[in-house]
Amino acid sequence: xxxxxxxxxxxxxxxxxxxxxxxxxxxxxxxxxxxxxxxxxxxxxxxxxxxxxxxxxxxxxxxxxxxxxxxxxxxxxxxxxxxxxxxxxxxxxxxxxxxxxxxxxxxxxxxxxxxxxxxxxxxxxxxxxxxxxxxxxxxxxxxxxxxxxxxxxxxxxxxxxxxxxxxxxxxxxxxxxxxxxxxxxxxxxxxxxxxxxxxxxxxxxxxxxxxxxxxxxxxxxxxxxxxxxxxxxxxxxxxxxxxxxxxxxxxxxxxxxxxxxxxxxxxxxxxxxxxxxxxxxxxxxxxxxxxxxxxxxxxxxxxxxxxxxxxxxxxxxxxxxxxxxxxxxxxxxxxxxxxxxxxxxxxxxxxxxxx
Amino acid sequence: xxxxxxxxxxxxxxxxxxxxxxxxxxxxxxxxxxxxxxxxxxxxxxxxxxxxxxxxxxxxxxxxxxxxxxxxxxxxxxxxxxxxxxxxxxxxxxxxxxxxxxxxxxxxxxxxxxxxxxxxxxxxxxxxxxxxxxxxxxxxxxxxxxxxxxxxxxxxxxxxxxxxxxxxxxxxxxxxxxxxxxxxxxxxxxxxxxxxxxxxxxxxxxxxxxxxxxxxxxxxxxxxxxx
Numbered sequence: 001x002x003x004x005x006x007x008x009x010x011x012x013x014x015x016x017x018x019x020x021x022x023x024x025x026x027x028x029x030x031x032x033x034x035x036x037x038x039x040x041x042x043x044x045x046x047x048x049x050x051x052x053x054x055x056x057x058x059x060x061x062x063x064x065x066x067x068x069x070x071x072x073x074x075x076x077x078x079x080x081x082x083x084x085x086x087x088x089x090x091x092x093x094x095x096x097x098x099x100x101x102x103x104x105x106x107x108x109x110x111x112x113x114x115x116x117x118x119x120x121x122x123x124x125x126x127x128x129x130x131x132x133x134x135x136x137x138x139x140x141x142x143x144x145x146x147x148x149x150x151x152x153x154x155x156x157x158x159x160x161x162x163x164x165x166x167x168x169x170x171x172x173x174x175x176x177x178x179x180x181x182x183x184x185x186x187x188x189x190x191x192x193x194x195x196x197x198x199x200x201x202x203x204x205x206x207x208x209x210x211x212x213x214x215x216x217x218x219x220x221x222x223x224x225x226x227x228x229x230x231x232x233x234x235x236x237x238x239x240x241x242x243x244x245x246x247x248x249x250x251x252x253x254x255x256x257x258x259x260x261x262x263x264x265x266x267x268x269x270x271x272x273x274x275x276x277x278x279x280x281x282x283x284x285x286x287x288x289x290x291x292x293x294x295x296x297x298x299x300x301x302x303x304x305x306x307x308x309x310x311x312x313x314x315x316x317x318x319x320x321x322x323x324x325x326x327x328x329x330x331x332x333x334x335x336x337x338x339x340x341x342x343x344x345x346x347x348x349x350x351x352x353x354x355x
Numbered sequence: 356x357x358x359x360x361x362x363x364x365x366x367x368x369x370x371x372x373x374x375x376x377x378x379x380x381x382x383x384x385x386x387x388x389x390x391x392x393x394x395x396x397x398x399x400x401x402x403x404x405x406x407x408x409x410x411x412x413x414x415x416x417x418x419x420x421x422x423x424x425x426x427x428x429x430x431x432x433x434x435x436x437x438x439x440x441x442x443x444x445x446x447x448x449x450x451x452x453x454x455x456x457x458x459x460x461x462x463x464x465x466x467x468x469x470x471x472x473x474x475x476x477x478x479x480x481x482x483x484x485x486x487x488x489x490x491x492x493x494x495x496x497x498x499x500x501x502x503x504x505x506x507x508x509x510x511x512x513x514x515x516x517x518x519x520x521x522x523x524x525x526x527x528x529x530x531x532x533x534x535x536x537x538x539x540x541x542x543x544x545x546x547x548x549x550x551x552x553x554x555x556x557x558x559x560x561x562x563x564x565x566x567x568x569x570x571x572x573x574x575x576x577x578x579x580x581x582x
Contacts, residue, residue: 046481072482073491079483085476089498098494099484150484 001059009051017209024059027185029199037208038188042154046079047072078145078153082160084137084187086129093125099148109149118147118177120144135166170324192238196234221323223306224231233279235324241271258298274354281349288345296348357554365539373515376454380462380511388466418524425449425464445527453521462511469503500572509570
């Protein structure tokens with residue numbers, strides 16, 4: 001089951017040439033600089049703009065194709081804009097129920113009360129929308145969009161106008177409703193840390209076309225793509241909870257090339273988790289260090305080294321089949337004699353566990 | 356008695372005219388304003404200029420052309436005669452037609468401004484929330500344009516109350532049919548009945564002022580007409 005979109009058209013001086021094929025599950029991040037056509041593509045998928053010759057199918061249902069175009073109100077899509085755009089003439093509950101009431105009862109797969117609980121909205125219900133903070137407004141807007149039981153949820157930089165701490169407050173809600181409702185989400189963003197945190201699948205856009213797409217673990221670590229060269233470049237590794245260590249309050253996570261030891265996570269053994277390693281928190285050694293406080297050490301092979309110039313270099317490593325990045329100085333790389341194929345040890349100073 | 360029965364008749368006729376005119380204008384003006392606020396037609400401004408004409412045209416000019424149109428030899432009058440009626444000049448129906456045209460900009464412009472101020476976004480949001488075009492017009496666009504509707508209704512009503520030139524040209528002075536308050540006041544002054552002119556004028560002043568107070572109180576401020 002996948003989401004397939006083909007839009008090749010010129011609208012208002014902007015040329016869109018996008019061929020999208022992403023799984024109809026999980027969170028797909030649509031990432032690219034401002035003005036690269038992310039919002040244009042999202043509006044086309046929602047049916048708000050008509051692109052002649054465009055095609056779109058979601059999990060087998062055609063929403064647009066030759067001689068066929070579902071208008072926005074006819075497609076089971078949810079859309080949250082950058083500004084929450086709540087209806088000012090309705091209170092919070094009125095906003096959430098607006099779309100819900102317009103969905104035939106037999107098509108409803110989610111109840112309003114469930115969304116209110118998922119997005120933690122009970123306290124906001126009787127309030128007028130103009131008394132809400134930016135983060136609260138976006139939570140209401142997400143509940144409102146989800147209340148139409150969409151088959152696809154489109155989020156157009158919903159956190160762009162929020163400050164960093166508000167963003168961190170809202171990200172867990174997105175992860176939570178995505179998991180509980182099992183709805184495919186396309187998340188537009190130009191913030192790498194949001195993408196790394198949320199996305200399972202990544203689509204890179206540039207100048208109206210899609211420059212790369214694939215599982216996030218692969219794309220984050222490709223040296224030919226811009227994300228690996230961001231200051232806060234990270235790697236994502238899939239792991240499973242292996243066991244808990246009650247004595248030291250730790251958890252052990254298995255991944256294909258070894259294990260991670262992290263502060264105890266509130267998850268059962270066997271649960272899948274994603275682990276995030278910041279490239280600048282990785283150091284490399286030729287021998288396995290013995291006298292060190294670092295817990296997470298595992299062997300890897302140098303796959304490629306980027307010649308960025310400047311003092312820093314980005315090294316792509318393979319731990320077994322698992323790719324990851326290290327950001328080290330050029331001086332260190334020379335001292336260690338790094339070159340593709342070289343075997344060494346990875347020391348991860350900090351390991352973040354994502355849901 | 357300060358207000359004679361004839362004056363009262365004129366006053367209530369004026370209210371009736373203003374009320375009917377306002378209702379017709381809201382019905383006609385809403386789709387027109389909606390279309391003007393949203394169309395990307397490049398010659399839209401031609402229609403906007405036509406709607407705004409009564410703002411600058413001397414009422415006598417407007418009344419003169421209406422008289423020609425509605426009279427027995429005019430196209431509308433001829434049509435009415437052909438349908439077995441009689442010409443519309445010097446009838447209450449004729450006054451309603453004249454008032455609708457004369458007060459059109461006072462209704463259409465506030466509505467157009469209100470629709471334009473709301474922008475397209477609420478419509479787009481409603482569209483992704485399963486609302487059909489008609490549904491979102493009534494459930495989103497109309498409530499958001501509420502201040503514009505209050506302004507439009509009151510300005511249309513109040514402007515029709517004060518109509519004089521157009522009425523004089525196409526309606527004349529038939530008691531109970533076309534003799535509205537402003538004409539009655541004019542007659543009183545002509546025949547030096549200043550006391551009666553005072554009463555009727557005072558009544559119109561009070562009603563108009565009360566109406567405008569309502570608008571300002573409800574809307575916070577009135578959108579000033581563009582022209």
